[in-house]
Amino acid sequence: MDYTRFKYGRVFVCGRCRQAIFNEEGVVSESSGLLNIRKLLPGSAQIRGEGVLCKNCGGLLGSVKRENGDKTYIIDGGGIISVLPEIFEKYFKDAIFACGCFWGVEYQFRKVVGIVYTRVGYCGGTKHNPSYEKVKSGTTGHKEAVHVLYDLPGDKL
Ligand SMILES: [Zn+2]
Numbered sequence: 531m532d533y534t535r536f537k538y539g540r541v542f543v544c545g546r547c548r549q550a551i552f553n554e555e556g557v558v559s560e561s562s563g564l565l566n567i568r569k570l571l572p573g574s575a576q577i578r579g580e581g582v583l584c585k586n587c588g589g590l591l592g593s594v595k596r597e598n599g600d601k602t603y604i605i606d607g608g609g610i611i612s613v614l615p616e617i618f619e620k621y622f623k624d625a626i627f628a629c630g631c632f633w634g635v636e637y638q639f640r641k642v643v644g645i646v647y648t649r650v651g652y653c654g655g656t657k658h659n660p661s662y663e664k665v666k667s668g669t670t671g672h673k674e675a676v677h678v679l680y681d682l683p684g685d686k687l
Contacts, residue, residue, distance in 0.1 A: 538615040541622070541646055541679070545609050547587035548621065550646040550681050551575055563607040570603060573643030622646050622681045628653055628673035636676045644682040651675055
């Protein structure tokens with residue numbers, strides 16, 4: 531397996547129950563212990579009035595901010611835990627799906643409740659760290675693949 535392209539940023543989980551709430555891709559900015567978030571993970575939180583609540587335990591995580599028609603979320607860093615990629619295995623499970631074209635498969639996975647993070651890359655093959663063009667040529671033996679981090683009660687993926 532060639533994992534070289536599966537690079538990740540942080541995942542942020544609820545400080546009370548460890549439910550994954552958003553990942554690095556959703557972060558617009560951080561300052562003074564507050565995170566401005568563009569996108570929350572599917573099914574991770576609920577909006578009640580102007581409050582952002584953990585869907586699992588109901589803990590208050592922050593507030594909704596509307597500016598120029600765009601909706602973002604202001605999350606209090608005191609209510610969440612930042613999980614670094616080095617310790618993902620303590621929090622999440624993972625799986626690799628070899629597929630025809632990784633973009634379409636990744637797009638669908640990102641809408642699934644319980645998916646914490648996705649990355650596209652290659653698996654199998656003989657050449658280390660091949661370029662996209664080499665893989666597309668069919669000469670390296672690699673398959674396009676989607677690496678999925680997930681967190682589901684009972685491993686129901
Ligand atoms: Zn929670």
